[in-house]
Amino acid sequence: MRxxxxxxxxxxxxxxxxxxxxxxxxxxxxxxxxxxxYDYELGTSSLVPIAHLQRRVKTWEEMSGLRVEPFxxxxxxxxxVYDTLREFKPDAIVHFAEQRSAPYSMxxxxxxxxxxxxxxxxxxxxxxxxxxxxPSIHLVKLGTMGEYGTPNIDIEExxxxxxxxxxxxxxxxxxxxxxxxxxxxxxxxxxxxxxxRIWGLRSTDxxxxxxxxxxxxxxxxxxxxxxxFDYDGVFGTVLNRFCVQAVAGHPLTVYGAGGQTRGMxxxxxxxxxxxxxxxNPAEEGEYRVFNQFTxxxxxxxxxxxxxxxxxxxxxxxxxxxxxxxxxxxYYRAAHTKLxxxxxxxxLLDRSxxxxxxxxAERHRDRIDVNAIAPSANWRTAGQKGRVRSEAGSSTS
Amino acid sequence: MRxxxxxxxxxxxxxxxxxxxxxxxxxxxxxxxxxxxYDYELGTSSLVPIAHLQRRVKTWEEMSGLRVEPFxxxxxxxxxVYDTLREFKPDAIVHFAEQRSAPYSMxxxxxxxxxxxxxxxxxxxxxxxxxxxxPSIHLVKLGTMGEYGTPNIDIEExxxxxxxxxxxxxxxxxxxxxxxxxxxxxxxxxxxxxxxRIWGLRSTDxxxxxxxxxxxxxxxxxxxxxxxFDYDGVFGTVLNRFCVQAVAGHPLTVYGAGGQTRGMxxxxxxxxxxxxxxxNPAEEGEYRVFNQFTxxxxxxxxxxxxxxxxxxxxxxxxxxxxxxxxxxxYYRAAHTKLxxxxxxxxLLDRSxxxxxxxxAERHRDRIDVNAIAPSANWRTAGQKGRVRSEAGSSTS
Numbered sequence: 001m002r003x004x005x006x007x008x009x010x011x012x013x014x015x016x017x018x019x020x021x022x023x024x025x026x027x028x029x030x031x032x033x034x035x036x037x038y039d040y041e042l043g044t045s046s047l048v049p050i051a052h053l054q055r056r057v058k059t060w061e062e063m064s065g066l067r068v069e070p071f072x073x074x075x076x077x078x079x080x081v082y083d084t085l086r087e088f089k090p091d092a093i094v095h096f097a098e099q100r101s102a103p104y105s106m107x108x109x110x111x112x113x114x115x116x117x118x119x120x121x122x123x124x125x126x127x128x129x130x131x132x133x134x135p136s137i138h139l140v141k142l143g144t145m146g147e148y149g150t151p152n153i154d155i156e157e158x159x160x161x162x163x164x165x166x167x168x169x170x171x172x173x174x175x176x177x178x179x180x181x182x183x184x185x186x187x188x189x190x191x192x193x194x195x196x197r198i199w200g201l202r203s204t205d206x207x208x209x210x211x212x213x214x215x216x217x218x219x220x221x222x223x224x225x226x227x228x229f230d231y232d233g234v235f236g237t238v239l240n241r242f243c244v245q246a247v248a249g250h251p252l253t254v255y256g257a258g259g260q261t262r263g264m265x266x267x268x269x270x271x272x273x274x275x276x277x278x279x280n281p282a283e284e285g286e287y288r289v290f291n292q293f294t295x296x297x298x299x300x301x302x303x304x305x306x307x308x309x310x311x312x313x314x315x316x317x318x319x320x321x322x323x324x325x326x327x328x329x330y331y332r333a334a335h336t337k338l339x340x341x342x343x344x345x346x347l348l349d350r351s352x353x354x355x356x357x358x359x360a361e362r363h364r365d366r367i368d369v370n371a372i373a374p375s376a377n378w379r380t381a382g383q384k385g386r387v388r389s390e391a392g393s394s395t396s
Numbered sequence: 397m398r399x400x401x402x403x404x405x406x407x408x409x410x411x412x413x414x415x416x417x418x419x420x421x422x423x424x425x426x427x428x429x430x431x432x433x434y435d436y437e438l439g440t441s442s443l444v445p446i447a448h449l450q451r452r453v454k455t456w457e458e459m460s461g462l463r464v465e466p467f468x469x470x471x472x473x474x475x476x477v478y479d480t481l482r483e484f485k486p487d488a489i490v491h492f493a494e495q496r497s498a499p500y501s502m503x504x505x506x507x508x509x510x511x512x513x514x515x516x517x518x519x520x521x522x523x524x525x526x527x528x529x530x531p532s533i534h535l536v537k538l539g540t541m542g543e544y545g546t547p548n549i550d551i552e553e554x555x556x557x558x559x560x561x562x563x564x565x566x567x568x569x570x571x572x573x574x575x576x577x578x579x580x581x582x583x584x585x586x587x588x589x590x591x592x593r594i595w596g597l598r599s600t601d602x603x604x605x606x607x608x609x610x611x612x613x614x615x616x617x618x619x620x621x622x623x624x625f626d627y628d629g630v631f632g633t634v635l636n637r638f639c640v641q642a643v644a645g646h647p648l649t650v651y652g653a654g655g656q657t658r659g660m661x662x663x664x665x666x667x668x669x670x671x672x673x674x675x676n677p678a679e680e681g682e683y684r685v686f687n688q689f690t691x692x693x694x695x696x697x698x699x700x701x702x703x704x705x706x707x708x709x710x711x712x713x714x715x716x717x718x719x720x721x722x723x724x725x726y727y728r729a730a731h732t733k734l735x736x737x738x739x740x741x742x743l744l745d746r747s748x749x750x751x752x753x754x755x756a757e758r759h760r761d762r763i764d765v766n767a768i769a770p771s772a773n774w775r776t777a778g779q780k781g782r783v784r785s786e787a788g789s790s791t792s
Contacts, residue, residue, distance in 0.1 A: 324593065
């Protein structure tokens with residue numbers, strides 16, 4: 001299949017591009033490098049050094065004999081999107097190319113507006129380009145489990161049968177997203193569902209949990225092929241961040257009581273899930289949702305796992321929660337559709353945590369502990385210009 | 397109360413500003429006149445001549461002795477929004493200032509993107525300005541009954557109690573909007589609900605039905621105080637459009653089978669509902685939804701009412717439906733919250749239809765029948781530049 005990966009220079013986009021290439025697909029790799037720009041803005045860096053996309057692609061070709069074709073540009077530039085689809089002629093598009101940090105979207109008004117415009121407009125441009133150029137292209141879109149929030153009922157995969165006053169219908173599962181970023185994904189989901197309905201597009205919305213890990217079978221082949229590893233308070237996801245904190249001798253920063261429970265998955269499972277979706281496309285006009293995670297853990301459980309796997313003593317620090325979220329709640333979410341397609345999960349055992357700790361250990365000289373503290377407070381609307389200084393002061 | 401009306405130069409914003417002024421509120425009237433710009437773009441005009449806002453305000457002051465304070469600018473300009481809130485210090489903000497035409501949003505990619513960015517960003521700027529300047533300001537936001545679509549269960553007011561696998565929660569009512577415009581309102585609703593939750597803002601979301609009528613107690617006092625009356629295929633709403641068609645001797649253009657059922661209300665009830673919301677504000681942190689309509693009719697029933705009330709013979713033409721929507725469906729929507737606050741509806745009787753026909757009759761020399769035909773087809777993604785010529789050709 002011809003698969004165009006959007007956001008192919010990012011944490012998951014790059015390993016996905018390599019994986020699909022390795023598995024025999026013809027892969028295009030699109031990016032605008034804005035993720036690297038956020039590093040300049042925030043004064044942060046990937047813990048693991050990452051090569052430029054051009055070099056990554058060249059090294060991959062040298063190692064594998066396989067060519068990944070780069071497309072450099074912005075999804076918000078509609079002309080570029082249309083030109084790329086006409087040139088590459090994808091069978092499927094895997095869309096990772098969105099601003100993906102909840103704290104980044106909560107910094108202030110301009111970051112909230114940027115996040116929603118960037119994500120929603122990029123996705124709209126893509127929907128129109130597909131509809132106008134080739135409606136048979138299968139859009140595999142990265143959503144998030146965070147779209148659902150934490151309702152007091154079981155979370156289903158995208159839709160729920162509701163019986164109300166004697167009548168029954170299957171309706172979109174109600175959404176209670178927890179940041180302007182998560183809201184942008186909910187907006188996308190509604191837009192995609194509509195486009196499938198009116199234009200007969202086919203789409204799979206992967207409501208992904210929190211991903212951990214940094215190494216895949218392809219990225220370990222050469223340092224140029226490594227993907228980024230974020231541990232800062234804005235872009236670092238929880239388990240990766242805990243592992244870096246443990247290695248740095250920094251207390252694990254659990255937000256609030258730590259009873260917040262979330263779906264999680266190994267980076268290797270992300271790649272497998274995306275390929276399962278690509279290889280088993282949605283029907284014409286079908287909008288389907290897969291809940292893409294393998295296990296659920298509370299934040300406290302994750303911290304305990306890191307304490308257990310670490311070689312030395314590690315402490316846990318329960319910070320005032322910068323987010324507005326329930327710290328004790330019911331959480332049970334369906335995730336059978338990808339298993340039905342054949343997913344064999346990599347579960348979170350001690351050796352997996354150890355392997356992430358080993359990545360952090362290998363690059364411990366690059367750790368900036370000032371970058372770890374939470375950087376945006378959900379309760380304060382106007383934090384403009386204070387984000388980096390807050391992060392610095394609160395870890396002193 | 398000090399009430400800032402956003403979109404106060406528009407069809408409903410202007411009569412609302414007058415009504416609230418007349419009822420003793422201190423009213424600010426904000427607009428950027430983009431609605432008049434759409435007329436230039438589409439080659440259409442209000443059937444009833446409308447004065448400039450400055451003249452409207454001056455005439456109102458001469459007639460009533462009451463001052464409405466104009467604020468000229470764009471909600472997408474955050475600095476303007478913040479400055480206006482600091483200067484006017486509203487107790488409540490009534491937000492009509494969005495691109496409100498479904499067909500306009502369906503013209504092509506750029507109109508869809510414009511509609512969502514304009515509406516979502518304007519509303520986000522407003523939420524942040526309220527949160528940063530005065531979180532006690534009550535935001536009365538115009539949503540639409542079209543957010544719900546046509547589910548096969550009863551529609552409730554914003555939220556629904558769901559029992560699922562033995563557990564129960566009250567969750568946001570699932571949304572199935574039918575155009576990129578309706579989607580923009582769903583995006584807004586999610587953003588507002590979140591802002592109320594994290595910042596303790598107070599908001600009333602008025603999910604309004606289709607409004608008919610043109611005259612209110614205030615607008616009839618002087619020709620300068622008239623509000624606009626749209627009958628074109630892009631901005632004209634269904635009953636107003638039928639009345640103009642009847643007067644012009646044009647067949648009433650029913651889209652498809654005409655079994656589409658929608659909630660409707662008289663323009664006078666819009667004003668009363670807005671004031672009821674303003675006078676009975678939401679609690680701190682409360683996001684509440686009122687379904688703002690008084691009766692439900694199918695499109696065919698509306699056409700029949702116009703045929704019945706018209707002085708001469710009127711024919712009905714069932715066009716191919718340009719929209720993607722169910723033409724026969726279950727429809728039952730709750731609308732008790734505004735009645736509980738004291739709303740006394742003006743129902744749609746023969747004399748009401750006659751009064752709208754009389755408005756059209758009075759201005760029949762201004763009717764452009766070429767403007768009536770549907771101008772955007774839901775099934776075609778790329779109609780750029782063809783809208784006006786399509787409208788022209790299909791009524792020849």
